[in-house]
Amino acid sequence: MAVVLKHAMKPTLNAEDMARQRFVSGLRVFVLNDLASDMRQAYDTRLVPSFKQTHGREPATGAEVHQLMRMDPAFTTYSALRVTAQKMVWDSVAPVVKREQARVNEVASQASAGKLTTNPAMPIPRNVSAIDVHFMPGSYVGAGGDDVSPGATYDQGLAVFSMGLMGANLDDIGLSMSAYVSRKFPAFKPKRILDLGCTIGHNTLPWKQAYPDAEVIGIDVAAGGLKYGAARAKLQGVDVAFQQMNAEKLDFPDGSFDLVFSSMFLHELSLKSIGRVFAEIKRVLRPGGLMLHMELPPNTQMGPFEGFYLDWDCYYNVEPFYKAFRDQEPRDLASRAGFKPEHYFQFVVPSVGSYGDAAVSEAIAAESHAVNKETTGRLAAGIQWFGFGAWQERAQ
Numbered sequence: 001m002a003v004v005l006k007h008a009m010k011p012t013l014n015a016e017d018m019a020r021q022r023f024v025s026g027l028r029v030f031v032l033n034d035l036a037s038d039m040r041q042a043y044d045t046r047l048v049p050s051f052k053q054t055h056g057r058e059p060a061t062g063a064e065v066h067q068l069m070r071m072d073p074a075f076t077t078y079s080a081l082r083v084t085a086q087k088m089v090w091d092s093v094a095p096v097v098k099r100e101q102a103r104v105n106e107v108a109s110q111a112s113a114g115k116l117t118t119n120p121a122m123p124i125p126r127n128v129s130a131i132d133v134h135f136m137p138g139s140y141v142g143a144g145g146d147d148v149s150p151g152a153t154y155d156q157g158l159a160v161f162s163m164g165l166m167g168a169n170l171d172d173i174g175l176s177m178s179a180y181v182s183r184k185f186p187a188f189k190p191k192r193i194l195d196l197g198c199t200i201g202h203n204t205l206p207w208k209q210a211y212p213d214a215e216v217i218g219i220d221v222a223a224g225g226l227k228y229g230a231a232r233a234k235l236q237g238v239d240v241a242f243q244q245m246n247a248e249k250l251d252f253p254d255g256s257f258d259l260v261f262s263s264m265f266l267h268e269l270s271l272k273s274i275g276r277v278f279a280e281i282k283r284v285l286r287p288g289g290l291m292l293h294m295e296l297p298p299n300t301q302m303g304p305f306e307g308f309y310l311d312w313d314c315y316y317n318v319e320p321f322y323k324a325f326r327d328q329e330p331r332d333l334a335s336r337a338g339f340k341p342e343h344y345f346q347f348v349v350p351s352v353g354s355y356g357d358a359a360v361s362e363a364i365a366a367e368s369h370a371v372n373k374e375t376t377g378r379l380a381a382g383i384q385w386f387g388f389g390a391w392q393e394r395a396q
């Protein structure tokens with residue numbers, strides 16, 4: 001089901017727009033649930049037995065599963081339809097964004113005033129500028145400048161793409177993560193919070209709602225998305241500031257944040273960039289501060305089939321860094337940046353939208369932090385989110 005946005009920049013959809021977007025969302029539900037389950041069945045009943053006959057064992061890695069599945073009709077049907085549905089997500093919102101471009105730019109210019117700092121001279125990194133990330137036309141930047149169309153495209157596209165699993169305001173990740181942190185660490189009261197790669201700030205806003213006294217800043221390299229996000233926040237009455245900045249080179253002093261967060265960000269960076277981003281996080285965190293990332297769960301903590309399933313995006317959805325990131329152990333990424341191993345933690349939090357608010361407290365109480373291979377990070381019914389973090393050492 002496509003989400004109907006509720007904030008003041010929401011588009012006016014005609015019957016044809018609505019039918020098109022609902023169809024695409026429904027197609028994604030069909031592909032990611034029904035066809036995915038057919039593919040799993042083909043794997044268990046056809047492909048594993050034949051692999052075992054040849055090799056005397058089951059496939060051991062995601063790469064082996066991928067190799068095995070490639071020529072199977074259950075996979076080619078799933079994959080072809082999933083690519084088609086992905087492209088249709090953007091096609092289904094493009095005419096609406098174009099039609100409303102002048103109005104939305106006007107509203108965004110007024111509503112973002114005072115809450116947006118751009119840096120037009122800043123080079124856009126090639127992981128954003130050189131490819132149409134997940135087939136989004138123009139990637140996060142569009143034609144450049146401060147036209148907010150890339151922000152509107154992302155917001156409306158995510159509403160179709162998410163099939164209702166990210167909530168009515170597309171903020172389920174931020175809501176679930178901030179609920180987890182505020183309940184798991186009740187003594188931790190961050191006064192300054194930074195969200196890296198925030199796009200339109202949809203998962204930034206919940207941090208301000210969880211910690212109303214904190215100053216919350218979202219940064220991204222893409223100005224159009226930030227401007228849209230600044231207006232989106234203002235129009236929803238949430239006081240968050242947005243700055244155009246590269247997370248690999250932050251314009252903030254040492255020790256100036258209590259919490260540095262990111263969601264769905266690291267998998268769009270090369271491993272070299274991740275190293276530089278982690279070094280910057282380490283630098284800007286205060287003693288006793290927290291680095292926290294919501295991400296896809298790592299291959300090391302999943303079975304071969306589930307690893308293959310999530311890595312699909314790397315091969316077929318213009319997400320070139322996805323697998324290299326998922327092949328890392330998050331604990332090692334943190335420790336390479338200088339976070340002590342004993343200060344690292346990871347967790348799985350139930351989506352508040354899917355399971356209800358109480359489920360977060362129950363998960364904390366049960367200390368059920370292991371990755372569930374079927375539901376963690378998989379955008380389908382029963383979704384749970386994976387997170388990991390590390391505390392900055394306290395001053396001696």
Ligand SMILES: C[S@@+](CC[C@H](N)C(=O)[O-])C[C@H]1O[C@@H](n2cnc3c(N)ncnc32)[C@H](O)[C@@H]1O
Nearest residue numbers: 140197198199203220221222246247248263264
């Ligand atoms: C998948 S989106 C993240 C979306 C959002 N955080 C969420 O919770 O859904 C990745 C974002 O990272 C931004 N980005 C990529 N490289 C960056 C960098 N080096 N510094 C800051 N932002 C970057 C992109 O412009 C894009 O908006």
